[in-house]
Amino acid sequence: MDRRGFVKLCTGTVLTTAFSQSLSSRAGQIEAFPPAKLVKADGSPLKASEVGLNEAMVFAYPFNGIPCYLINLGNRTAHPQAMDSTDDGVFSNPEGVGKGNHLVAFIAICSHQLSYPTPEISYLRYANEGSELAGKPGRIVCCAHGSVYDPAEGARVESGPAPAPLLPVALDYDAATDGLTATGVVGKAFIQRFFKNFKGDLIERYGAGVYRQDVGETTKAVPLSQYSAVVPAC
Amino acid sequence: MTDNFNRRNFLKMSGAVLAASTAGAAMSVSGSALAADTSAAIATGLKAALPKARGPRLVVVGGGTSGLTIAKYAKKEYPKFDVVLVEKRDMYSSCFSSNLWYAGLINLEFLANHSFLDGATNNGYTYFNATVTGLDRASRTLVTSEGDIGYDFLVLAPGISYDYDKIGVSDVDTMTALRQKYPGGFISPTEHVTIHRKVQEFEGGVFVQSVPGGNYRCLPGPYERACLIASVIKKNKLKAKVLVLDANPEITIKAKGFHAAFNELYKDIIEWKPNSAITSVDVEKRAIKTEFDSYTFDDAAIYPNVRGSTLIEHLGLMAPASKSTQKEANIDTRFYNIVGDPHVYVTGDSRPHPYSKSANTSNTEAHYVAKVLAARAQGKEIAWVSPRTICYSMVNANPMEAISVDAGYDYSAEKDAITGFSKDTKTFENRDTAKGQATLEWARGIYRDMFEA
Numbered sequence: 001m002d003r004r005g006f007v008k009l010c011t012g013t014v015l016t017t018a019f020s021q022s023l024s025s026r027a028g029q030i031e032a033f034p035p036a037k038l039v040k041a042d043g044s045p046l047k048a049s050e051v052g053l054n055e056a057m058v059f060a061y062p063f064n065g066i067p068c069y070l071i072n073l074g075n076r077t078a079h080p081q082a083m084d085s086t087d088d089g090v091f092s093n094p095e096g097v098g099k100g101n102h103l104v105a106f107i108a109i110c111s112h113q114l115s116y117p118t119p120e121i122s123y124l125r126y127a128n129e130g131s132e133l134a135g136k137p138g139r140i141v142c143c144a145h146g147s148v149y150d151p152a153e154g155a156r157v158e159s160g161p162a163p164a165p166l167l168p169v170a171l172d173y174d175a176a177t178d179g180l181t182a183t184g185v186v187g188k189a190f191i192q193r194f195f196k197n198f199k200g201d202l203i204e205r206y207g208a209g210v211y212r213q214d215v216g217e218t219t220k221a222v223p224l225s226q227y228s229a230v231v232p233a234c
Numbered sequence: 235m236t237d238n239f240n241r242r243n244f245l246k247m248s249g250a251v252l253a254a255s256t257a258g259a260a261m262s263v264s265g266s267a268l269a270a271d272t273s274a275a276i277a278t279g280l281k282a283a284l285p286k287a288r289g290p291r292l293v294v295v296g297g298g299t300s301g302l303t304i305a306k307y308a309k310k311e312y313p314k315f316d317v318v319l320v321e322k323r324d325m326y327s328s329c330f331s332s333n334l335w336y337a338g339l340i341n342l343e344f345l346a347n348h349s350f351l352d353g354a355t356n357n358g359y360t361y362f363n364a365t366v367t368g369l370d371r372a373s374r375t376l377v378t379s380e381g382d383i384g385y386d387f388l389v390l391a392p393g394i395s396y397d398y399d400k401i402g403v404s405d406v407d408t409m410t411a412l413r414q415k416y417p418g419g420f421i422s423p424t425e426h427v428t429i430h431r432k433v434q435e436f437e438g439g440v441f442v443q444s445v446p447g448g449n450y451r452c453l454p455g456p457y458e459r460a461c462l463i464a465s466v467i468k469k470n471k472l473k474a475k476v477l478v479l480d481a482n483p484e485i486t487i488k489a490k491g492f493h494a495a496f497n498e499l500y501k502d503i504i505e506w507k508p509n510s511a512i513t514s515v516d517v518e519k520r521a522i523k524t525e526f527d528s529y530t531f532d533d534a535a536i537y538p539n540v541r542g543s544t545l546i547e548h549l550g551l552m553a554p555a556s557k558s559t560q561k562e563a564n565i566d567t568r569f570y571n572i573v574g575d576p577h578v579y580v581t582g583d584s585r586p587h588p589y590s591k592s593a594n595t596s597n598t599e600a601h602y603v604a605k606v607l608a609a610r611a612q613g614k615e616i617a618w619v620s621p622r623t624i625c626y627s628m629v630n631a632n633p634m635e636a637i638s639v640d641a642g643y644d645y646s647a648e649k650d651a652i653t654g655f656s657k658d659t660k661t662f663e664n665r666d667t668a669k670g671q672a673t674l675e676w677a678r679g680i681y682r683d684m685f686e687a
Contacts, residue, residue: 113683115679123675143668144676144679145679161622
């Protein structure tokens with residue numbers, strides 16, 4: 001009841017607009033950035049078949065300081081739908097890629113209060129096997145304030161205080177090589193707000209100005225458990 | 235008797251200008267009359283040094299969780315607002331998360347490295363460092379130590395004051411000594427610094443942590459603090475115990491999780507005494523009496539009962555005793571305006587609602603009140619939304635382990651009252667390190683929400 005009230009209150013008008021668009025329309029609002037091929041830690045191309053089920057892989061895109069999650073949905077498939085963001089208006093999330101349309105990617109920054117994975121710790125994780133917070137498998141959960149997102153439904157908010165879904169990263173899949181390339185994101189304004197919030201931390205971690213730069217032609221994808229020293233299992 | 239004591243006390247503390255306004259305000263407490271007849275006594279005639287308002291002026295009093303969140307989000311919701319945040323402190327330091335510092339889990343920077351100036355700059359409002367001394371609602375003028383400020387909308391978010399009367403301490407000498415030597419640690423940063431020193435320098439004996447009755451600020455706070463002090467005692471292998479004198483018959487929130495921590499982690503360290511409301515304290519002898527027992531202590535944090543900020547009483551905005559037994563504000567249950575005055579609002583811990591007086595409650599409530607203000611500035615109304623109480627308690631320091639609760643509230647239109655927790659309220663009472671880590675990020679998130687863009 002609370003949630004219904006909240007939706008009515010905060011996003012009523014916007015949602016009406018969103019739903020009036022065709023749900024089958026191609027992902028609108030995704031902004032193209034210079035493509036970056038996903039590679040493994042050793043620099044060799046990452047194959048779609050190498051993306052495990054148990055946890056997200058982390059890669060930076062479109063800038064060095066923006067962490068993204070690559071998620072293997074297993075038997076589930078992604079459903080494009082109308083979405084409303086906090087900073088970047090209305091958009092549609094893209095379909096999954098790979099042979100079974102089972103791979104999706106999102107900017108790994110919680111829409112609530114911007115928790116994100118760092119080398120020290122990640123409060124945000126994909127919990128394939130379920131979690132105390134989500135109560136069911138295959139959800140992205142944020143330990144900080146208990147938000148739960150469903151990656152098969154465009155990472156829309158399932159429960160908790162998050163006001164908007166995680167923002168999508170568009171992926172191209174090359175069936176010939178089984179390779180993956182990031183090509184764009186929704187979230188230009190959101191990213192600027194993130195940079196403003198964490199400027200000091202990002203300068204310390206990447207260097208002044210460096211976190212704002214394009215990742216280049218390749219970007220390394222590593223399992224979250226290798227990327228962050230601590231991943232609390234909320 | 236109680237009223238007289240408090241008023242007298244307040245006058246002593248606050249000086250002559252307030253004396254005039256207080257007398258006027260006190261007369262209008264029971265009625266709905268505006269304080270028009272006292273305006274001459276209040277107004278200083280000096281205008282605060284602020285730029286001319288470029289839109290409807292929203293003045294927010296209090297730079298705590300509620301005030302900071304409202305200042306930011308009211309501006310976001312309705313950019314035409316000209317927002318001024320009036321705060322008497324010139325340095326921020328949070329009350330929430332302060333317990334973690336006592337056990338060395340965070341440093342003081344974690345609590346205090348947040349600038350009022352940056353919060354205002356990042357979010358397009360003005361921070362004004364002044365103390366409120368009066369209010370003339372007829373002319374919509376707020377009186378401060380730095381001059382008068384006219385408002386279209388006024389939000390008062392002054393937090394809580396302590397009520398020592400309710401623990402039997404009603405002579406001013408004892409009260410002054412008690413709040414100075416054994417502070418509660420649930421209002422001001424200087425109390426936190428003192429308690430931090432007490433815990434770090436504690437070398438043995440009995441440390442008393444009291445838990446008041448009523449709807450006090452941060453329900454799990456005193457129990458969490460007992461756990462963290464016990465963690466330090468355990469680590470230092472001291473011959474010592476934490477004596478928890480609890481006015482309540484049962485632990486007031488997350489009881490299962492706290493009992494488990496008391497029994498499993500601190501069996502010989504924490505002694506929890508329910509139904510032990512303090513009835514008197516002898517500061518010199520370090521002796522406490524409850525209804526049936528007496529205790530002596532080596533050091534203590536005595537948490538008295540809480541009440542709405544004395545500012546609410548002295549501006550004449552206090553609810554009748556039938557509506558609040560804690561001298562909280564006389565506001566509309568859903569929309570927070572002073573009953574009969576759509577221009578003045580009271581939010582945060584001076585509200586009379588039975589909400590948990592916690593940072594997350596104030597933060598989420600403020601998001602909603604910002605929308606109420608934006609709507610009303612445009613002649614609209616919005617539907618009520620419950621605040622949310624997401625609250626972690628660190629029950630172990632080595633390693634960090636916590637328990638948590640995620641609560642909402644139900645409103646009854648029939649009773650025009652908050653009737654209890656909503657159905658989706660959940661508790662997570664099995665302590666673990668995941669929630670221990672989350673406790674830190676919970677706080678960082680709220681700091682970001684208050685201070686960053």
